[in-house]
Amino acid sequence: MHFGCITLKAPRELNHIELWFIGLWFIEHEITERVEHVLSTARSVRKKLDFTRPVSREDLEACINVAVQAPTGLTGENWRFLVVTDPETKKQIAEIYCDVLVQIGETRGVTLKPTHNALMARLHEIPCMVFVFAIGEPTEDVSGQVGFFGSILPAAWSLMLAMRARGIGTTWTSLLTSRKDEIAKILNIPEGVTQTVMLPAAYTLGARLKPADRKPAEEVTFWNKWGES
Numbered sequence: 173m174h175f176g177c178i179t180l181k182a183p184r185e186l187n188h189i190e191l192w193f194i195g196l197w198f199i200e201h202e203i204t205e206r207v208e209h210v211l212s213t214a215r216s217v218r219k220k221l222d223f224t225r226p227v228s229r230e231d232l233e234a235c236i237n238v239a240v241q242a243p244t245g246l247t248g249e250n251w252r253f254l255v256v257t258d259p260e261t262k263k264q265i266a267e268i269y270c271d272v273l274v275q276i277g278e279t280r281g282v283t284l285k286p287t288h289n290a291l292m293a294r295l296h297e298i299p300c301m302v303f304v305f306a307i308g309e310p311t312e313d314v315s316g317q318v319g320f321f322g323s324i325l326p327a328a329w330s331l332m333l334a335m336r337a338r339g340i341g342t343t344w345t346s347l348l349t350s351r352k353d354e355i356a357k358i359l360n361i362p363e364g365v366t367q368t369v370m371l372p373a374a375y376t377l378g379a380r381l382k383p384a385d386r387k388p389a390e391e392v393t394f395w396n397k398w399g400e401s
């Protein structure tokens with residue numbers, strides 16, 4: 173019996189139910205591999221982006237429909253997404269973004285990578301900027317903050333993954349929050365709404381995304397007590 177490149181030598185003919193279970197196992201295995209591939213290769217894409225092709229509303233809404241499946245705390249569905257495609261608005265936001273990034277580079281003595289500069293140079297041309305907002309404001313205490321941001325950032329991350337799966341490249345950016353009042357003015361954001369990340373999004377042009385070089389699980393995982401392996 174042949175399953176792709178695998179040949180099973182069955183001692184006897186398999187019945188329909190057994191075949192059905194084997195088929196299901198292969199499908200599950202395929203899904204696991206694909207999901208893990210997307211999860212491991214959702215890198216920031218700042219280059220090899222198609223600046224000329226608008227990201228379709230259909231794709232964006234499909235991705236947002238995935239995003240809203242993320243966990244949410246007691247506050248419920250407090251997420252709101254704002255997609256900016258208007259050239260003048262993008263220009264204003266890009267100016268603030270560049271200003272902040274250059275300042276970070278100067279004040280922290282960080283040399284910006286070519287990839288950061290590449291996005292900065294063309295951010296105003298990006299087909300769309302997707303902002304993720306949360307209705308409400310975080311409290312001072314850690315517990316409240318974990319609950320508040322824990323109810324919005326998983327949705328933002330799911331959005332980034334869903335876009336990755338559809339060939340839309342994005343970068344997780346949060347530096348605009350340091351100028352949130354100016355952004356709020358530009359985008360008419362009401363009081364009591366918290367700005368989180370902004371994902372600049374464009375279809376990728378053959379960007380080859382691979383897993384990052386990260387420490388393996390055994391180096392970052394304790395068992396039963398802190399420090400124990």
Ligand SMILES: Cc1cc2nc3c(=O)[nH]c(=O)nc-3n(C[C@H](O)[C@H](O)[C@H](O)COP(=O)(O)O)c2cc1C
Pocket residue numbers: 214215216288291343344345346347348384
């Ligand atoms: C909290 C947070 C904020 C970030 N803000 C920015 C940002 O404002 N601009 C940017 O270009 N990248 C930003 N990044 C993306 C990181 O720079 C990115 O993850 C890093 O370049 C590693 O690349 P990788 O995502 O491909 O592993 C941010 C990432 C995190 C987790």
